[in-house]
Amino acid sequence: MNLENRTFVITRNVVSRIEGVPGLTNVPEMKNFNHGDLKDYFMTNEIQIALYDHISAYLQKLNVDESILKDIRQDIFLKAHDSIDTLKDHNKIFSWLQVITYNAVIDHYRKTNRATPVIDTENNLNEGNESLIQCISLLIKSLPNEQKHVMEAIEVTGISQVQYAEQYNLPLSTVKSRVQRARKKIKETVMSSCFLRTDKFGNVTDYNLPKGI
Structure with missing residues (x-):
């Protein structure tokens, strides 16, 4: 993967x-x-x-x-x-x-x-991946408010998109769109600005946060 x-x-x-x-x-x-x-x-x-x-x-x-x-x-x-x-x-x-x-x-x-x-975490997540989780968590905090709120609820606390839509009286399509845009933004930032260092197996061994995070 x-x-x-x-x-x-x-x-x-x-x-x-x-x-x-x-x-x-x-x-x-x-x-x-x-x-x-x-x-x-x-x-x-x-x-x-x-x-x-x-x-x-x-x-x-x-x-x-x-x-x-x-x-x-x-x-x-x-x-x-x-x-x-x-x-x-x-x-x-x-x-x-x-x-x-x-x-x-x-x-x-x-x-x-x-x-x-x-x-x-358990043994199948190495220390580098734990660092990546920290990086992602901080990147979520830097998102626009609407995207940040939905990502904290869905990716961090584990609420489903359907539950989130019902809880905040939003169309499911709106929630899916916010999640999609937020994930794209985070992925782009992680790949371009987090300065990830990986081993030969693709595991993250270290990272640096983008400026301003």
């Missing part, structure tokens, strides 16, 4: 290993759901416990340093509460929360000049 095709295969392989996080399907029922009641729903003890468990498990999968885990988790809760109005379906609260969690982690590490954590 050539490098262009492997770029997002690597990302999806890593994403598949963060699925099955406790709490993903344990959404407390909200009868007679009304979008205006979301903040009250979010603050109930039952949902707070479920969210706490889910965030903690997801942060562990992201290999977040224990010394800053508490601060990041608190930041995630604040951001989630402030942006709860963007959640269109309370049944999708965990997939929505994963996007917020991932963004909060990346933002925290960039602000503190720490090395971005790498999602827990």
Whole structure:
């Protein structure tokens, strides 16, 4: 498999290993759901416990340093509460929360000049490929807002394009178009600007980020 095709295969392989996080399907029922009641729903003890468990498990999968885990988790809760109005379906609260969690982690590490954590991987991904994942993750952050949002949801947190379209009330064709344009842009940047170094088998052994990333 050539490098262009492997770029997002690597990302999806890593994403598949963060699925099955406790709490993903344990959404407390909200009868007679009304979008205006979301903040009250979010603050109930039952949902707070479920969210706490889910965030903690997801942060562990992201290999977040224990010394800053508490601060990041608190930041995630604040951001989630402030942006709860963007959640269109309370049944999708965990997939929505994963996007917020991932963004909060990346933002925290960039602000503190720490090395971005790498999602827990298995033996079939070498260290160079893990570096490529970091590169792709940062490139996603540099995309235009619409493309960035859909790529973080689909490529990073593992939401399907159909789920994303339903969650944000968008035509599926619009979502597919945004994903296609974003993937093309990232692939072009990776191939032309990431300065990838590969071994004789095509595995990425090192990379340099483009300027401005």
